[in-house]
Amino acid sequence: MEKDIDAEQEHRSPTVLLESIIRSVSERIDPSPQSWSSKYGANYENEKFSIHRYCWCEEENCPWCGPSEMPNFHHKPTGIKVWWYKYIGRGMNVSRPPTLSECSSILTDALSSIPNSPE
Ligand SMILES: [Zn+2]
Numbered sequence: 001m002e003k004d005i006d007a008e009q010e011h012r013s014p015t016v017l018l019e020s021i022i023r024s025v026s027e028r029i030d031p032s033p034q035s036w037s038s039k040y041g042a043n044y045e046n047e048k049f050s051i052h053r054y055c056w057c058e059e060e061n062c063p064w065c066g067p068s069e070m071p072n073f074h075h076k077p078t079g080i081k082v083w084w085y086k087y088i089g090r091g092m093n094v095s096r097p098p099t100l101s102e103c104s105s106i107l108t109d110a111l112s113s114i115p116n117s118p119e
Helices: 002-009 014-029 100-113
Strands: 049-051 073-075 080-083
Touching: 014 049, 014 080, 014 100, 049 100, 073 100
Parallel strands: none
Antiparallel strands: 049 073, 073 080
């Protein structure tokens, strides 16, 4: 995984790198091909991070659609929050651009904190 980051950091901004991290983490959470998790994300939360697919319900009391506008991805140790529109990468907003070392810890934290992950 470290190697992947090194290979990508030469020509990719941290925000684009963060997008690919979120895709990998989503696939790890929900590897079922029919879930399209690398495109849409997955729903999961633990002490390190939370992730939630774009919500279409438009209910006022929904944490994602209502006034609280919960992020679609939140890495708790760095406080970095990400929102996207319908699928990962589209109309993506980041609370602040992550540094490359933060990208690395987001990936490590997320993958190591998902239980029963392969490897
Ligand atoms: Zn909703």
